[in-house]
Amino acid sequence: MLTRIINCQIFDPGRNGAQTGAATFQGYVEFSNDVITAVGEGVPPPADAGVKVIDARGATLAPSFVDMYANFCEPGYEYRETIASGSRAAAAGGYTAVCLRPDTDPLIQRSNGVRFLLERGALAGLIDVYPIGALSMGMEGQTMSEIGEMAAAGAILVGEGNVFVKRTGFLRRAMEYAGNFGLVTILTNEDPSLAEGPAHEGFMSTARGLKCSPTAAEEIAVARHIALAELTGTKTLLAKVSSAAGVRLIRDARARGVNVFASVSVHNLALNEDANAGYNAMTKVWPPLRAESDRRELLKALEEGVIDIVVSDHDPHVIEEKEVEFDLATTGAASIELTWSVLNTLAARGELGFSTVIRALSTAPRGIMGIPGGEIRTGMPADFVLLDRTAKWTVSAADMVTCGCNTPFDGQELIGKPVMTIRRGDVTWQS
Amino acid sequence: MDKLNHLLGLEGLSRETITSILDHAVEFKEVSRRRIKKVPPLRGVTVVLFFIENSTRTRISFEVAAKRLSADTLNFSASTSSLSKGETLLDTAKNLMAMQPDIVVMRHFAPGAAKFLSERIPAGIVNAGDGAHAHPTQALLDMYTMRERLGTLNGLEVAIVGDIAHSRVARSNIHGLTTMGAKVRLAGPRTMLPPMLDHFPGVSVFDRIEPAIEGADVVMMLRIQKERMGKDLFPSDREYSRVFGLDSQKLKLAKPNALVMHPGPMNRGVEITPDVADSTQSVILEQVENGVAVRMAVLFLVARNLGVSEE
Numbered sequence: 002m003l004t005r006i007i008n009c010q011i012f013d014p015g016r017n018g019a020q021t022g023a024a025t026f027q028g029y030v031e032f033s034n035d036v037i038t039a040v041g042e043g044v045p046p047p048a049d050a051g052v053k054v055i056d057a058r059g060a061t062l063a064p065s066f067v068d069m070y071a072n073f074c075e076p077g078y079e080y081r082e083t084i085a086s087g088s089r090a091a092a093a094g095g096y097t098a099v100c101l102r103p104d105t106d107p108l109i110q111r112s113n114g115v116r117f118l119l120e121r122g123a124l125a126g127l128i129d130v131y132p133i134g135a136l137s138m139g140m141e142g143q144t145m146s147e148i149g150e151m152a153a154a155g156a157i158l159v160g161e162g163n164v165f166v167k168r169t170g171f172l173r174r175a176m177e178y179a180g181n182f183g184l185v186t187i188l189t190n191e192d193p194s195l196a197e198g199p200a201h202e203g204f205m206s207t208a209r210g211l212k213c214s215p216t217a218a219e220e221i222a223v224a225r226h227i228a229l230a231e232l233t234g235t236k237t238l239l240a241k242v243s244s245a246a247g248v249r250l251i252r253d254a255r256a257r258g259v260n261v262f263a264s265v266s267v268h269n270l271a272l273n274e275d276a277n278a279g280y281n282a283m284t285k286v287w288p289p290l291r292a293e294s295d296r297r298e299l300l301k302a303l304e305e306g307v308i309d310i311v312v313s314d315h316d317p318h319v320i321e322e323k324e325v326e327f328d329l330a331t332t333g334a335a336s337i338e339l340t341w342s343v344l345n346t347l348a349a350r351g352e353l354g355f356s357t358v359i360r361a362l363s364t365a366p367r368g369i370m371g372i373p374g375g376e377i378r379t380g381m382p383a384d385f386v387l388l389d390r391t392a393k394w395t396v397s398a399a400d401m402v403t404c405g406c407n408t409p410f411d412g413q414e415l416i417g418k419p420v421m422t423i424r425r426g427d428v429t430w431q432s
Numbered sequence: 433m434d435k436l437n438h439l440l441g442l443e444g445l446s447r448e449t450i451t452s453i454l455d456h457a458v459e460f461k462e463v464s465r466r467r468i469k470k471v472p473p474l475r476g477v478t479v480v481l482f483f484i485e486n487s488t489r490t491r492i493s494f495e496v497a498a499k500r501l502s503a504d505t506l507n508f509s510a511s512t513s514s515l516s517k518g519e520t521l522l523d524t525a526k527n528l529m530a531m532q533p534d535i536v537v538m539r540h541f542a543p544g545a546a547k548f549l550s551e552r553i554p555a556g557i558v559n560a561g562d563g564a565h566a567h568p569t570q571a572l573l574d575m576y577t578m579r580e581r582l583g584t585l586n587g588l589e590v591a592i593v594g595d596i597a598h599s600r601v602a603r604s605n606i607h608g609l610t611t612m613g614a615k616v617r618l619a620g621p622r623t624m625l626p627p628m629l630d631h632f633p634g635v636s637v638f639d640r641i642e643p644a645i646e647g648a649d650v651v652m653m654l655r656i657q658k659e660r661m662g663k664d665l666f667p668s669d670r671e672y673s674r675v676f677g678l679d680s681q682k683l684k685l686a687k688p689n690a691l692v693m694h695p696g697p698m699n700r701g702v703e704i705t706p707d708v709a710d711s712t713q714s715v716i717l718e719q720v721e722n723g724v725a726v727r728m729a730v731l732f733l734v735a736r737n738l739g740v741s742e743e
Binding site for chain 1: 541600
């Protein structure tokens with residue numbers, strides 16, 4: 002079936018920075034089934050009978066988003082979220098593809114786990130699920146998991162979730178082996194022996210008496226992971242970088258041509274350590290919310306492309322896990338449906354460029370993962386998001402699509418909302 | 433004066449409020465020296481002593497304070513409670529509320545726990561220590577003792593020596609003392625000094641005890657936790673006592689007749705030598721006595737703010 006979206010501001014990252022024409026233009030997009038068949042400026046010629054017409058009413062049309070770090074909690078923690086509920090929340094956030102952490106119960110460490118996630122994702126039918134297979138059995142950093150079998154089952158990513166691989170020699174071999182199958186290794190960055198608690202080590206943690214982790218814990222891990230990326234040649238994504246020190250190392254590595262990429266969590270871009278000062282467990286996320294100077298450096302690095310992508314770090318929890326003392330609360334926030342709105346709010350404040358946000362959510366993840374899309378032109382997949390860039394609305398944790406209750410943004414006014422998500426030509430979300 | 437519906441910490445309290453608490457404590461101290469150690473203002477008021485983290489001294493001090501004000505007290509501690517059976521703090525607190533207490537005095541291992549409770553249950557919360565965050569009544573009794581002995585807090589040089597990183601007593605004293613115009617010198621091995629302490633206005637930081645106590649009006653020694661000995665923070669209690677402990681030689685650096693204080697319980701021979709602890713300069717037992725008076729004042733003022741006290 003032929004569908005036409007009219008009356009939209011098209012943002013095509015493919016045109017961004019090109020000499021011909023602006024990246025954003027008023028126009029229309031036509032697609033048949035799951036492929037774009039026409040893109041035009043201005044008002045389209047009258048549609049034939051049988052063409053489905055969607056009036057975007059001035060909303061911005063951009064390539065749909067891809068999240069490279071989320072937790073949908075299935076299998077094992079279905080009381081928090083399921084693939085189905087997480088998929089709905091993702092679609093509500095403008096996503097059509099999500100990479101899922103391996104630390105479920107059971108872990109994703111064999112081909113059966115990969116197949117399970119792919120099947121559940123297909124059953125929900127709203128997003129493409131990309132399982133991140135564990136690097137080691139039991140995520141204990143001792144014995145390699147069945148990486149080749151997982152790759153054969155469809156995995157393109159491996160990593161150990163939020164767990165730090167203690168034995169560097171093991172990590173080296175696991176990365177080499179993963180590279181053998183063309184997989185991307187995703188590594189988080191914190192030396193646990195330096196990390197004494199969930200807060201950033203700084204004046205806030207000193208004043209509030211919170212256990213904390215210094216940025217050096219991240220710096221050491223980032224340095225190790227860059228060295229291993231260089232040693233092994235395996236494409237490596239440093240997940241959720243949070244500090245200026247981490248950025249400095251990555252900037253240097255990128256300049257030297259190391260095969261390393263970086264992501265930042267939406268929380269570290271939007272919030273700093275002061276968010277923890279009231280002991281609100283909803284603000285307990287990992288990596289720690291750091292100093293304002295770190296946050297500024299992350300924004301700058303994202304703008305410059307030293308950090309490639311932004312992840313939601315979606316991590317849903319039930320209220321009884323969060324309605325407790327800060328020290329005892331679980332870590333994480335359910336942010337997938339809010340991520341673009343939070344970033345757009347930063348853009349509206351002048352802290353980020355709109356095109357940077359689209360690059361970080363749409364283009365760069367597809368590039369790192371090697372999946373098609375990310376441009377609005379004929380022949381590309383019909384994966385779009387329609388964005389209302391000016392709508393002001395207030396986050397209500399109780400009204401979120403996710404089963405998770407936990408957001409540090411509850412009650413905050415955000416600017417902008419995804420109004421429609423289209424995956425392979427099908428509308429998967431409409432507000 | 434600030435509204436004292438709760439006492440969660442001293443941060444943000446005005447000089448006027450702190451002065452008022454200390455002034456009330458002067459009157460209540462006299463009560464403890466009567467033959468009949470009881471006055472009626474909290475008659476019919478129920479005070480729950482909700483101690484999630486074990487403490488004998490602070491709990492007893494609060495209990496005596498409440499009873500001398502004629503309040504009814506109810507003890508609830510972690511080891512005997514449903515918290516040890518996995519009930520959440522909030523559920524336990526809600527169960528307590530079914531007994532209609534007016535004031536809950538809480539000690540907890542997690543920083544922010546008192547604030548957490550104050551936002552969720554309809555009772556006056558008095559923080560009796562929350563992790564490394566705050567211990568406001570301890571700082572108030574320290575300030576009471578200093579003021580009683582030295583006449584004023586304004587302009588005093590107070591050295592606090594020991595494990596600052598893990599000390600709620602140090603943090604509450606920083607806020608209280610600097611609000612009252614005193615200067616605070618913090619000292620300890622660098623392993624026990626959290627970052628950016630000098631960002632507190634009126635605070636200076638030393639990594640040796642000697643310069644910190646030189647010319648000081650008050651030397652407050654903090655307890656070294658036994659469980660930290662010989663771990664990452666310092667090599668041995670023997671070395672600690674020699675390098676960072678207070679003995680009569682080091683005490684000579686302070687002003688003549690400088691007060692020696694300790695929040696207790698002391699490790700004699702570790703952070704303080706027995707001769708200093710028992711010297712005429714030591715006011716450690718006065719601190720304990722003043723603790724009751726200060727806690728009476730706090731309970732009275734919170735009850736008055738809640739409208740449940742008799743004048």
